[in-house]
Amino acid sequence: MSPEALATLESVVRLVWLAGAAAFVLGLMRMNSPATARNGNLLSAGGMALAIGGTAVLLAARGEAGLTAWIIILAGIALGGGLGLYTARTVKMTAMPQLVSLFNAVGGGAAALIAIDDYIRLSNVQTFAPGGAIPLQVAIPTVLDVVIGSITFTGSLIASGKLMGLIPGKPIKVPGGQLVTLALAVVVAVAAIYLWLGNVSVPILFVIIAASLTFGVTMVLPIGGADMPVVISLLNSFTGTAVAMAGFVISNDVLIIAGALVGASGAILTKLMADAMNRSVINIIAGGFGGGEGTVAAEGPEGGTVRSLGVDDAAIQLAYAQNVIIVPGYGLAVAQAQHGVRELAELLEARGVNVSYAIHPVAGRMPGHMNVLLAEANVPYPQLREMEDINPEFDRADVALVVGANDVTNPAARRAGTPVSGMPILDVDHARSIIVIKRSMGRGYAGIDNELYVNPKTGMLFADAKQGLADLVAAVKAL
């Protein structure tokens, strides 16, 4: 191909990349509404296919890639694509967050590898041309990419492992704790400054890699399982930033645009989630006070008595109610009881009961996760009501059925001076009567007693969410 033709092609491919970036932005915009979201995702995927296809054409036209290089590219795509497709097709919807975390890990890993490879090549040239230096405009994004990408890689793997149950969900204290984390941060900072001062050293880069990888582990290990959604969201933002840095390293605009977009989205999501839990991101990263899902406190709340409720009594209350509001929470997701809740709701509807679901913004393991779980269980979308929308209706509800939700129903949030103060909650206590399905009197994520449980209107049905719902279904059928 003549140099002129190649130059034209380079321009065309850059325009194709621009079109791909535009498709990402428009795709995200279409994800504003459930009606256009799927379409938006497909648009974004189309943009991605275009950008990748354009890249392949450009590489072929440049002719610098030999047979080995093409084999590497195609084999890598086949392997990664196969793994991605298989896991994405077979994953259960309840296991979604850990898969997102896993994809996040590999994305961050790839971004870090680009910078590592680029740096090693530049330093090789360096040995042949003594006295030269790697320009600061390459050294800065290289180090940032390696640091952020490495932290994301191990951090996301640990987060994923915690959600999968491979690593205990409860906070794990790292020996030396914050001192180790601080030491690692200092090592990274000193090494980074060394490289930015114009020194070229691959071993120092590897020191940075090792310290960052360890930092990712020590950062996520002490955080409880219930906090993982916020952590995954934060790491998602990190990966975006790492990809943007990789774009600076190899001077590629589409990487910069897409990376920055994701960096911004992840930051917003993280803040929204932390806000809804009335916590700061700093608090969560610092280890916080949450005990994760392993928390089981034996004693009941002070200053009130807890009324235990039998399955048959609960079934009668539900079956003869006019309006029932179901409040699903984290416990329902953990017990994978979403099909049970739908079955119960359908049974009640068949008896003429109005059933709706009150969805707290952070119900489940990620914002909106509960909607996905219930949608998978074929719960009609219009029955899922958001907090602001449903809260006034608790006054008219005969029964509020709380399944595995805790802190988001605690009336203590309306008072000042408690760990949940100021957190938006569902007005469950306004319902005429309340049934809570719960395994034990264990505390929720905030580690405080739920005043709802000692409300005289509340009956506690002590059972695992899945089993409790199955018993209720059987009892309602028997009526």
Add this chain to the structure above:
Amino acid sequence: MSPELLAALTVFVLAILCGFAVISKVPATLHTPLMSGANSIHGIVLVGSMVIAASATDLLSQLLSFVAVAFATMNVVGGYVVTDRMLQMFKRKPAAAKADGGAAPDAPKA
């Protein structure tokens, strides 16, 4: 500072602002699919991985770029497929008509 770097920084900052503007409008119910969708977008790192793989000559470079390409493709393919699976479930079922008055409009809210 070179003109190229200046242009890249401009693009970077504007893309961040664009991300804030677009994403802050998404309702909470779609946050999980959105997170997954955004997650697949950073799979664009595949483009970078292909570029370094094309010019890899020594064994170390070839190994690093192979892993990078495989990682990035897993991110892209898995991310989009799983997001689509989630969004597919938001389709309203015919059975929804009787529930809740069945009056929910199908038109986009925004």
